[in-house]
Amino acid sequence: MDGRTEIPNASEALSHLWGDSADMDELRCYLPKLGRSDATVLITGETGTGKERVASIIHQLGSRADKPFIPVNCAAIPDSLVESELFGHERGAFTGAQSAFAGKFEQSDGGTIFLDEIGEMPFQSQAKLLRTLENGEVTRVGSSQTRRVDVRIIAATNQPLEEMIGERRFRSDLYYRLNVAPLELSPLRDRPSDIEPIMKRFIAAFNQRHHCALTGPDPDLLASLTKYSWPGNIRELRNMVEAIFIDPPDCRKLGIGDLPIAYRKLVDEFHHNEPAERERMIQTLKNTNWNKAEAAKQLHWSRMTLYRKLAKYDLDDR
Numbered sequence: 001m002d003g004r005t006e007i008p009n010a011s012e013a014l015s016h017l018w019g020d021s022a023d024m025d026e027l028r029c030y031l032p033k034l035g036r037s038d039a040t041v042l043i044t045g046e047t048g049t050g051k052e053r054v055a056s057i058i059h060q061l062g063s064r065a066d067k068p069f070i071p072v073n074c075a076a077i078p079d080s081l082v083e084s085e086l087f088g089h090e091r092g093a094f095t096g097a098q099s100a101f102a103g104k105f106e107q108s109d110g111g112t113i114f115l116d117e118i119g120e121m122p123f124q125s126q127a128k129l130l131r132t133l134e135n136g137e138v139t140r141v142g143s144s145q146t147r148r149v150d151v152r153i154i155a156a157t158n159q160p161l162e163e164m165i166g167e168r169r170f171r172s173d174l175y176y177r178l179n180v181a182p183l184e185l186s187p188l189r190d191r192p193s194d195i196e197p198i199m200k201r202f203i204a205a206f207n208q209r210h211h212c213a214l215t216g217p218d219p220d221l222l223a224s225l226t227k228y229s230w231p232g233n234i235r236e237l238r239n240m241v242e243a244i245f246i247d248p249p250d251c252r253k254l255g256i257g258d259l260p261i262a263y264r265k266l267v268d269e270f271h272h273n274e275p276a277e278r279e280r281m282i283q284t285l286k287n288t289n290w291n292k293a294e295a296a297k298q299l300h301w302s303r304m305t306l307y308r309k310l311a312k313y314d315l316d317d318r
Contacts, residue, residue, distance in 0.1 A: 010035075013060040016053060018201050018234075019194030023186045027054075034181060035061025040133070042118075042178045043156040045185030048235030051156040052116060054185065059112040064152055067111030072104050075120035082125040084141050087132070093142025105138045105149050112152040118178065119159035119170060126171045133177050153178070188233045190304040192226035198234060199225070202241040203254075210245050218253040227312075228267050278313045281306075 014028050034041060035058050043051045052071055059069045077085050084093070088103030104113055115121075121129065132138055133153060137146040155178045164170035188195065200216045207214055217225060230236055243260040256264065281299065288294040296306040 010061055013057045016057060017050075018198045019191060020197055021186075021191035021194045023191050024194060027185075030183075031057055032061050034058050034183070036063075037181065038062070038152055040153040040178055040180040041155070041183055042181070043154065043183045043185065044161075045156075045158060046187045046231075046233055047158050048233030049185040049187060050234055051158075051185060052114060054183070055112075055114045055116075055154040055156060058154060059114075059152070062112075062152070064111045068108050069112050069114065070104050070108040071114040071116060073116050075117040079122045079125075082122055083128060086125075086129065087138040087140055089141035090143045093140070097142070100140070103138065103140065105132060105151055106147060108151045109149045110151075112154060115153065115155040117157060117159075118155040119157040119161055119164060123169060123171070126174045130171065130174045130177055133174075186304065187302065188230040188237065189228075190302060190308060192308075195226050195230075195237065196222055198237060199241060202238050206241060206245045210248060212245065212248050213252060214244075214248065214254060215252045216254065218255050221254055221256050221259070224256055224267055277309075281309060281313070282315070 010032055014031065017024055017028055017031075031054070041055070041058060043054055045051055055071075056069055059065060072086070074082075084097075084101065084103065086103050086105055088101050088106055089097050091097055091100050115129075132149075136148055136150065138149055139146050161170050161175050165172045165175055188198075196216065203214050203216060206212070216222075232239070240259070240263045243263065244254065244258060246260070249258045251258070256267075259267065281295075284295045284298050285292075288298065292303060292306055296303045299306065301309075
């Protein structure tokens with residue numbers, strides 16, 4: 001397939017990206033280009049921003065769409081089993097290996113392997129992963145035979161890999177091998193206009209499941225939710241909507257009082273902490289001589305978050 005070939009069902013795949021913000025429009029334009037490429041992709045973004053969903057869409061938009069898409073949660077694999085899980089093992093290779101096992105790379109042959117939470121991979125295993133990425137070969141634990149695999153790599157992390165390199169927790173050569181096509185997903189707080197349409201999607205899904213007829217948030221609730229920081233991003237928003245349906249209200253429009261108590265407290269505490277946040281931001285900007293990139297880094301925010309909060313608090317954008 002060359003770069004000009006149209007991908008079937010592209011619109012269907014992209015329909016799983018929710019939201020109408022400029023960030024989401026840009027993402028919808030870029031993903032088909034990534035799909036047509038076979039380049040290694042490194043997706044970065046906070047927890048709950050939908051990295052696995054985006055990886056799956058890239059796979060669906062490519063020439064490997066009819067081949068396997070195999071997700072691997074690197075954080076969930078015990079250190080002692082990483083190599084066996086990824087590269088496979090032969091019978092008797094270690095205690096408990098009662099039969100031969102084809103690892104995730106062999107299972108992905110012809111398709112795509114998604115290495116989620118790549119920053120959690122043990123340092124000693126990273127060298128073997130790098131070798132596979134460079135030569136397209138795997139060697140099962142307990143075997144000297146190499147096997148060729150044709151696999152597209154998509155990796156993801158919510159960790160600052162460049163900082164981890166400086167701390168000798170992540171290999172620089174592996175980072176540069178993965179970071180061919182970097183893709184950063186925006187946190188939900190940086191695109192507040194997406195909160196209402198995403199929330200309505202979740203409400204519609206739970207309406208169908210629970211035979212309810214809720215339509216969405218009222219203006220007061222929406223204003224409150226768009227100011228909240230959403231540290232858990234889309235996943236947290238979904239959890240909140242699901243919790244509402246445990247005891248759904250009789251009204252059609254959701255108000256602040258319809259939020260479960262735990263979520264109501266979170267939103268209230270966040271708003272009560274706003275003055276402290278404003279002062280902390282101002283002090284950090286002063287300490288960095290209003291260097292916004294450095295201030296955002298010290299505050300552990302994206303630059304978009306910093307700019308949004310400057311506008312929110314009506315501060316002079318120097």
